[in-house]
Amino acid sequence: MPVSWGAMRIERDSMGEIAVPDDAYYGASTQRAVENFPISDLRFGRRLIWALGLIKSAAAEMNRSLGVIEADKADAIVTAAGEMMAGKFDDQFVVDVFQTGSGTSTNMNANEVLANRASEILGGDRGSKLVHPNDEVNASQSSNDVIPTAMHVAAVAAIEEALLPALGELHSGLDAKAVEFDDVLKSGRTHLQDATPIRLGQEFSGYAAQVAKGIERVERVETELFDLALGGTAVGTGINASAGFAAGAIDIINRQSGYTFREADNHFEAQASKDAYVNASGAMKTVATSLFKISNDLRWLASGPRNAIGEITLPALQPGSSIMPGKVNPVIPEAVMMVATRVIGNDTTITWGGANGNFELNVMMPVMAHALLESIELLAAGAGVLNEKCIGEITANEDRAAWLLDQNAIVGTALVPHIGYDKAAEVVKKAFNEGRGVREVALELEVLPESELDAALDVRPMTEGGTPG
Numbered sequence: 001m002p003v004s005w006g007a008m009r010i011e012r013d014s015m016g017e018i019a020v021p022d023d024a025y026y027g028a029s030t031q032r033a034v035e036n037f038p039i040s041d042l043r044f045g046r047r048l049i050w051a052l053g054l055i056k057s058a059a060a061e062m063n064r065s066l067g068v069i070e071a072d073k074a075d076a077i078v079t080a081a082g083e084m085m086a087g088k089f090d091d092q093f094v095v096d097v098f099q100t101g102s103g104t105s106t107n108m109n110a111n112e113v114l115a116n117r118a119s120e121i122l123g124g125d126r127g128s129k130l131v132h133p134n135d136e137v138n139a140s141q142s143s144n145d146v147i148p149t150a151m152h153v154a155a156v157a158a159i160e161e162a163l164l165p166a167l168g169e170l171h172s173g174l175d176a177k178a179v180e181f182d183d184v185l186k187s188g189r190t191h192l193q194d195a196t197p198i199r200l201g202q203e204f205s206g207y208a209a210q211v212a213k214g215i216e217r218v219e220r221v222e223t224e225l226f227d228l229a230l231g232g233t234a235v236g237t238g239i240n241a242s243a244g245f246a247a248g249a250i251d252i253i254n255r256q257s258g259y260t261f262r263e264a265d266n267h268f269e270a271q272a273s274k275d276a277y278v279n280a281s282g283a284m285k286t287v288a289t290s291l292f293k294i295s296n297d298l299r300w301l302a303s304g305p306r307n308a309i310g311e312i313t314l315p316a317l318q319p320g321s322s323i324m325p326g327k328v329n330p331v332i333p334e335a336v337m338m339v340a341t342r343v344i345g346n347d348t349t350i351t352w353g354g355a356n357g358n359f360e361l362n363v364m365m366p367v368m369a370h371a372l373l374e375s376i377e378l379l380a381a382g383a384g385v386l387n388e389k390c391i392g393e394i395t396a397n398e399d400r401a402a403w404l405l406d407q408n409a410i411v412g413t414a415l416v417p418h419i420g421y422d423k424a425a426e427v428v429k430k431a432f433n434e435g436r437g438v439r440e441v442a443l444e445l446e447v448l449p450e451s452e453l454d455a456a457l458d459v460r461p462m463t464e465g466g467t468p469g
Contacts, residue, residue: 107146163380
């Protein structure tokens with residue numbers, strides 16, 4: 001948060017006068033919020049500020065066409081909003097995420113920054129209100145429809161620009177490994193215990209499919225985020241907004257963003273509930289769960305490397321211990337697992353936030369917006385790092401996998417169709433208890449002729465379904 005210990009100017013709002021740093025673009029309402037909410041160091045980031053700039057630009061353009069505000073002022077607001085969208089005023093968004101539940105303080109932060117910048121463009125001074133933050137920048141709007149609109153616009157942009165591309169690349173990386181490892185035979189495992197054989201490529205194909213399904217889930221929930229609350233103003237009735245304002249402003253938003261937003265069918269639902277956000281967060285939680293599972297499996301498969309599974313080798317990126325020389329840890333999977341836990345925690349925040357829509361307005365919007373946008377960005381970055389710094393460099397330890405498979409008595413499962421469950425269990429238990437191979441014990445017990453036994457215990461067919469031999 002920028003702090004000025006220099007000159008101050010006096011600004012006035014509906015509550016009276018207050019001192020504002022002279023070099024600030026924000027004004028009285030923002031300054032009050034800064035003083036009222038000294039709670040955390042969390043501030044809204046680039047996505048939401050960009051979305052607010054886009055909404056204010058579209059509103060000014062539409063208000064000009066409707067004759068609600070003068071053309072020169074509207075043009076100045078549009079210019080200032082373009083600068084906001086480009087990041088010029090990011091340091092002027094100084095209000096804590098933990099604030100009034102409607103996000104009014106952040107909406108007024110945007111209104112004041114744009115009003116002061118537009119006033120400058122027209123030759124006035126900051127604080128002059130040559131362009132008024134409420135009457136002109138906020139014309140035809142309320143915080144109660146602007147903030148939920150910005151929440152949706154920012155989330156869609158983050159999903160489209162960051163998350164879906166990152167998940168797509170991760171899917172491609174995992175799919176490539178599924179092909180590369182298709183001939184690597186290994187033990188399957190259930191309950192962390194030996195199970196029937198599988199190919200390493202099949203294991204990785206499962207990971208690729210998890211990511212592919214995650215992409216589908218995100219795309220499904222994203223469709224709800226295309227509904228915008230803009231036009232509902234204070235309580236959903238649209239008071240003080242001209243007829244046609246919302247539809248026209250949303251058309252402008254679409255033209256500038258390239259997305260296909262639409263006016264909400266029911267403005268009371270759009271402002272009183274945040275179910276679309278809760279649903280979107282649920283998809284993020286599911287993706288996080290998938291990434292956790294995949295990352296944790298990679299740790300297990302690479303564990304050891306000599307005294308555990310060790311069927312794959314992960315890239316060595318940094319020393320793993322301050323005391324044990326030569327130790328290398330699975331740092332990328334562990335980082336991604338922490339990302340997943342954060343996203344799962346954010347989902348709890350968003351779920352409880354969504355439950356607190358009281359009558360005509362949800363009053364947890366700022367923290368919900370921050371949590372979902374953080375989840376989307378974290379998942380995008382986590383998936384990107386996992387793919388770029390880990391997946392592509394994984395190698396299969398085929399000899400180790402073959403040796404472990406050779407010790408796996410559960411391959412005796414393939415004998416069940418030939419000799420029955422009970423007899424096969426006798427073979428498997430004897431092999432376990434005596435530390436011998438299934439084939440050796442089965443020959444000794446003469447359960448099948450040798451040629452039939454070899455066909456039944458051929459490992460590759462066991463990974464392809466049906467009955468070996």
